[in-house]
Amino acid sequence: MERGDVSLNGIKIMFGSVKVLENLDLDVAKSEFLVLLGPSGCGKSTLLNAVAGLIDVKDGQIWIGGRNVTWEEPKDRGIAMVFQSYALYPRMTVRGNMSFGLKVSGTPAAEIARRVEEAAQMLRISDLLDRRPSELSGGQRQRVAIGRALVRKVGVFLFDEPLSNLDAQLRAELRVEIKRLHQQLGATMIYVTHDQIEALTLADRIAVMHGGVIQQLDTPAKIYREPKNRFVASFVGSPAMNFIDGRIEAGATFDGGGLRVPLAGYAFAGNPASGPATLGIRPEHVVTGSDAREGAFDATVELVEPMGADSLVWCRSPGGAAFSMRLPGDTAVRSGDRQRASFPAASLSLFDSTNGKRL
Amino acid sequence: MPGFPRRLTSRAAAGLALLPALTILLVAHLGSTSWTIWISLTSSRMLPNSNFVGLRQYETLLNNDRWLVSAQNLAVFGTLMVVGSLLVGLLLAIAIDQRLRVENTLRSIFLYPFSMSFVVTGLAWQWMLNPTHGIQKLVRGWGFETFQFDWIVRQETVIYTLVFAGIWHAAGLVMAIMLAGLRGIDEEIWKASRVDGIPAWRTYVSIVIPMLGASFATAGILLSASVVRLYDLAVAMTNGGPGLASEVPAKFVMDHLFERGNLGLAAAAATSMLVTVVSIAAPLLYARSRARTAETRR
Ligand SMILES: Nc1ncnc2c1ncn2[C@@H]1O[C@H](COP(=O)(O)OP(=O)(O)O)[C@@H](O)[C@H]1O
Ligand SMILES: [Mg+2]
Numbered sequence: 001m002e003r004g005d006v007s008l009n010g011i012k013i014m015f016g017s018v019k020v021l022e023n024l025d026l027d028v029a030k031s032e033f034l035v036l037l038g039p040s041g042c043g044k045s046t047l048l049n050a051v052a053g054l055i056d057v058k059d060g061q062i063w064i065g066g067r068n069v070t071w072e073e074p075k076d077r078g079i080a081m082v083f084q085s086y087a088l089y090p091r092m093t094v095r096g097n098m099s100f101g102l103k104v105s106g107t108p109a110a111e112i113a114r115r116v117e118e119a120a121q122m123l124r125i126s127d128l129l130d131r132r133p134s135e136l137s138g139g140q141r142q143r144v145a146i147g148r149a150l151v152r153k154v155g156v157f158l159f160d161e162p163l164s165n166l167d168a169q170l171r172a173e174l175r176v177e178i179k180r181l182h183q184q185l186g187a188t189m190i191y192v193t194h195d196q197i198e199a200l201t202l203a204d205r206i207a208v209m210h211g212g213v214i215q216q217l218d219t220p221a222k223i224y225r226e227p228k229n230r231f232v233a234s235f236v237g238s239p240a241m242n243f244i245d246g247r248i249e250a251g252a253t254f255d256g257g258g259l260r261v262p263l264a265g266y267a268f269a270g271n272p273a274s275g276p277a278t279l280g281i282r283p284e285h286v287v288t289g290s291d292a293r294e295g296a297f298d299a300t301v302e303l304v305e306p307m308g309a310d311s312l313v314w315c316r317s318p319g320g321a322a323f324s325m326r327l328p329g330d331t332a333v334r335s336g337d338r339q340r341a342s343f344p345a346a347s348l349s350l351f352d353s354t355n356g357k358r359l
Numbered sequence: 360m361p362g363f364p365r366r367l368t369s370r371a372a373a374g375l376a377l378l379p380a381l382t383i384l385l386v387a388h389l390g391s392t393s394w395t396i397w398i399s400l401t402s403s404r405m406l407p408n409s410n411f412v413g414l415r416q417y418e419t420l421l422n423n424d425r426w427l428v429s430a431q432n433l434a435v436f437g438t439l440m441v442v443g444s445l446l447v448g449l450l451l452a453i454a455i456d457q458r459l460r461v462e463n464t465l466r467s468i469f470l471y472p473f474s475m476s477f478v479v480t481g482l483a484w485q486w487m488l489n490p491t492h493g494i495q496k497l498v499r500g501w502g503f504e505t506f507q508f509d510w511i512v513r514q515e516t517v518i519y520t521l522v523f524a525g526i527w528h529a530a531g532l533v534m535a536i537m538l539a540g541l542r543g544i545d546e547e548i549w550k551a552s553r554v555d556g557i558p559a560w561r562t563y564v565s566i567v568i569p570m571l572g573a574s575f576a577t578a579g580i581l582l583s584a585s586v587v588r589l590y591d592l593a594v595a596m597t598n599g600g601p602g603l604a605s606e607v608p609a610k611f612v613m614d615h616l617f618e619r620g621n622l623g624l625a626a627a628a629a630t631s632m633l634v635t636v637v638s639i640a641a642p643l644l645y646a647r648s649r650a651r652t653a654e655t656r657r
Contacts, residue, residue, distance in 0.1 A: 054554070074556070083550065100565070104555070105556050
């Protein structure tokens with residue numbers, strides 16, 4: 001296995017006169033699983049294609065395994081890639097799909113057979129080797145596509161939304177499979193998705209992208225608990241984080257939605273100051289009932305969404321701000337009830353109202 | 360059963376709309392086809408009669424030198440012109456598929472010959488290939504005194520000049536069909552093959568062209584139809600000559616219908632052509648519909 005660290009320095013990519021990426025830096029360590037997460041159209045695929053060498057960069061450098069590969073052909077970069085549409089060669093068998101690249105590059109037949117066999121076993125597609133892609137299910141096709149990447153024996157694997165065309169159950173299944181492969185191979189993986197569950201479950205680190213800019217690059221836990229700005233906070237997490245507009249008074253309380261939330265215990269990023277701010281809290285961080293502490297208030301329940309293991313309860317604060325909280329699935333709360341609640345300072349996120357940055 | 364009457368009326372409306380086409384199909388196509396087949400079984404000469412003679416006309420046909428030469432010419436012309444047009448059209452499409460900036464211009468230029476009738480095409484090539492005032496004269500005029508290009512007046516080569524004009528005429532259409540097929544291929548297939556390190560030409564040969572089955576079938580059917588109908592090109596370009604060297608079956612039929620007053624033999628020739636067409640077109644149509652089904656299933 002080759003060295004597989006990837007480093008992007010000052011990448012700029014244009015389509016005609018449209019700037020998609022500018023001055024983008026990203027370092028991926030060897031054996032790391034990095035997920036590029038962002039809404040559709042934010043430039044994730046563009047970035048991945050640039051790493052693969054399928055798009056030329058206008059400016060900047062790409063280093064893979066300690067080599068400057070900025071102007072090398074995709075095949076020479078030590079990468080393999082898996083696509084959303086599978087991109088299998090439809091007139092070839094599964095075996096043909098997996099071996100054609102090796103055959104063209106002049107790998108000895110015995111070696112090809114060995115690698116195909118090994119990859120097929122890993123992905124449990126050994127008994128599909130003589131079928132055509134049209135005779136396979138979506139999940140099987142994507143396994144074959146992953147197999148075609150595996151036989152290249154490279155240090156870096158690139159995935160461009162590989163599970164987006166699959167139904168929910170298969171997606172969960174293959175997600176585990178990909179995670180297992182990563183542990184088994186110890187290869188570097190860069191994985192593009194717009195699905196935050198995939199990102200949170202798979203990644204060692206997540207790079208959240210928006211408008212061609214990496215908003216935050218952190219571990220899933222950090223991204224989830226301490227989003228750097230309001231975009232990251234709202235994009236990551238399902239059900240979504242609640243936001244309440246208001247003011248910070250004397251760096252000690254948040255005033256908004258008819259609530260006074262004490263901030264003692266909140267880790268401010270800078271010096272706490274007074275001024276307009278947005279409070280963010282995830283539904284599962286709302287403390288309810290007799291556990292409610294400082295700043296507790298009575299919320300009016302408007303709607304209960306049972307989701308199996310737990311229920312999402314939509315409430316209104318005394319001042320009329322809407323928010324949701326997570327209660328156990330067997331909760332007896334009904335719409336119209338009053339529910340005691342408080343927002344613990346340690347699990348809050350506070351954002352500057354003007355630029356959306358975390359305070 | 361609610362909705363039943365409505366479905367009935369919409370069906371009736373559809374039937375009504377199809378009626379004219381159906382009438383034409385029944386009367387003009389099926390009617391005249393059956394009549395032709397019937398006449399081919401009679402001893403009709405100048406005027407149709409109903410004197411049944413079985414397969415006598417077909418026997419005569421198979422012993423007729425001119426018919427045999429015509430059929431052989433058509434086989435040579437058909438094979439070379441279909442294969443040649445597919446090949447040239449495909450190469451043109453691949454050339455245009457390289458996303459050149461002049462793509463639109465080139466596409467129009469390549470399609471242009473197809474907009475001309477066979478008569479115009481035939482006359483133009485007749486003039487250009489004619490040794491006394493065409494290309495041969497032009498090149499000799501440049502000082503290459505011994506240059507010789509007289510295929511059109513030589514019995515053993517004249518058929519190839521027809522092939523050449525046929526390809527020139529049809530390649531643009533094939534290109535348009537192939538280009539549509541090429542553009543329908545998923546961009547990610549190309550990306551995958553680049554990552555796999557497969558050279559572009561190899562990707563075309565081993566991956567992309569095998570995906571164009573439906574395009575090949577469509578183009579093949581259109582080309583085959585124009586091959587069998589080959590008449591005006593031959594008349595305008597060589598009028599069957601020199602000698603019988605570029606006679607073709609459709610011309611045989613026309614001549615026997617209108618000049619030689621031999622309805623029965625002409626009808627037998629026409630029927631033979633129909634049988635050939637059906638036996639070639641049926642498998643092609645079948646292949647195309649299978650390719651379609653496979654595509655929709657994907
Ligand atoms: N070939 C192209 N030509 C022009 N614009 C493009 C092309 N590919 C992508 N773009 C633009 O670049 C932006 C980023 O696209 P992409 O990287 O595909 O987004 P994502 O993968 O995050 O959904 C989009 O605004 C898209 O419209
Ligand atoms: Mg994308």
